[in-house]
Amino acid sequence: MIFERSLQRELAYTAGAVFMVLLTLVLTTMMIRIVGFAASGEVDPRDVLVLIGLTVIGYLAIMLVATLFVSILFVLTRWYKDSEMVVWLSSGVSLTQFIKPIGIFATPIIILIMFFVFVGWPWSNQQSKLIRARFQQRDxxxxxxxxxxxxxxxxxxxxxxxxxxxxxxxxxxxxxxxxxxxxxxxxxxxxxxxxxxxxxxxxxxxxxxxxxxxxxxxxxxxxxxxxxxxxxIQSQPVVNTPTTTGLPTLTLLRNPTNENLAEFAWRAGLPLIAINLMLLAIPLAHQNPRRGRTINLVMAVLIYLTYSNLLNVVQSWIEQGKMSFGVGLVILHVIVLGIVAFIFWMRVRNRPLFTRAMFSRSQGA
Known part of the structure; x- marks a missing residue:
């Protein structure tokens, strides 16, 4: 359909712009941090660029999750703002029909997220640790x-x-x-x-x-x-003590300690977060054209940070033995998926998530 091609094209442009902004922020932050380590003698100044590149590879999965969520939210919010969404909905396109074109657009991004979190994340952590160990254990x-x-x-x-x-x-x-x-x-x-x-x-x-x-x-x-x-001249052999974050994904499953299972639950959680946030962005973008889109953007930031922090909490509970691996692997994402389904139901029935009465009561309190 026309709206599917138009939506996917605009999503691609927006995702590219959002990703470049996030990449610039991460590069700047990592550069300042690693150059500081080099100035204090913790890393070799000659390894600064390599360490920055490895760190960026490790964070690519997180950046892609944020890129997917924000780009979908930006595009649909603009469509509501410019009344394009009203035109499509009036033409018989239901809100649930947006899942297919957005899912097609998001599939390669989710595959990349899985690759970088299951392969790139442990490899970059292992190489960074090895470079630091070589410098610290030099003669x-x-x-x-x-x-x-x-x-x-x-x-x-x-x-x-x-x-x-x-x-x-x-x-x-x-x-x-x-x-x-x-x-x-x-x-x-x-x-x-x-x-x-x-x-x-x-x-x-x-x-x-x-x-x-x-x-x-x-x-x-x-x-x-x-x-x-x-x-x-005394010298030490380079001893690369493996850490949980640097272990390959298959090694985590072959050695199912609490720490390894907790790390696997975190890695498996990022693609699930991407899928849930992709679905959540569709109904969350709804807004009245007469109002600004600040509320949607603030909600997006809060939801992303809350979801990520809850995943870290689940990882900590699995590591400490407070939660079983099977429950911790799916419970958070199932709950979020239920919330997404409820919000979809509210939007399909044209019921607002936030009413004026809610805001008036909060202001009165």
């Missing part, structure tokens, strides 16, 4: 920064260097201190370089320096001068 030379005191997490040594070559091969004016058995060891040197032995061990070889050994508060410090002094 001690990688920790060094000219003009800054840096403590090694593996040996509790404190390093300070004044200058370092771009390839981190040579250092100048080095200060190294460590504590062993209550004694303090301090090594100072003019120059140094990095050596790698055949067995893979790495050393910072200091040249023309001194070593001070002793106990704090005691004058009997031992002073030694050296021409070459090797400090072994």
């Amino acid at each position: 001690e030379v990688s920790l060094l920064a000219p003009g800054q005191f840096r403590e090694s997490p593996t040996t509790h040594r404190v390093f300070f260097i004044e200058k370092m070559s771009p390839d981190q091969g040579r250092v100048e004016n080095v200060f190294v201190t460590s504590t062993e058995g209550g004694k303090v060891n301090v090594v100072v040197s003019r120059n140094g370089h990095v050596e790698t032995h055949k067995n893979g061990d790495r050393f910072v070889v200091l040249e023309n320096g001194r070593r001070y050994d002793g106990e704090p508060g005691h004058p009997d410090f031992r002073i030694m001068e050296f021409e070459r002094y090797g400090v072994k």
